[in-house]
Amino acid sequence: MISGQLSIETKELSVDTSGEIDIIDITDELDKFVHESGIREGRLTVFHPGSTAAIITTEYEHGLIEDLKKTIARIIPRRDDYLHDRIDTNARSHLRATFLQAELTIPIIKGRLVLGTWQQVALVDLDVRPRRRRVVLQIMGIL
DSSP states (O other), X not given: OOOSOEEEEEXXXXXXXXXXXXXXXXXXXXXXXHHHHTOSEEEEEEEOOSSSEEEEEEOOOHHHHHHHHHHHHHHSOXXXXXXXXXXXXXXXXXXXXXXXXXXXXXXXXXXXEOOOTTOEEEEEEOSSSOEEEEEEEEEEEEO
């Protein structure tokens, strides 16, 4: 049984991206937030409020990141027949983000994020242009 004071904290990250499948490791910022919060047992929710970016876990290794970019582009390619492109030019961005998801929840045990040895958390910007992205972090747990 865990006892202690319940705490909930929220923080926003601002991340500059280059667009068109830019994948940025944000794990260090998440670790820092968990450490500063003092939460010992709980969960961290990582959320991107938008429809052309995603939050994922992956091994953040250069070759794998390049493979992921190529795979995303191959599965949902740049084309000129998407219906959404009649009103905007980023249909592929919305479609790609829909398949990757905007939110991730990570357990916290003994004051640390529960991630695998080679697992990092990344923001994936899928839009067609550079952006300043917001990532909302919300931690909930026992101090």
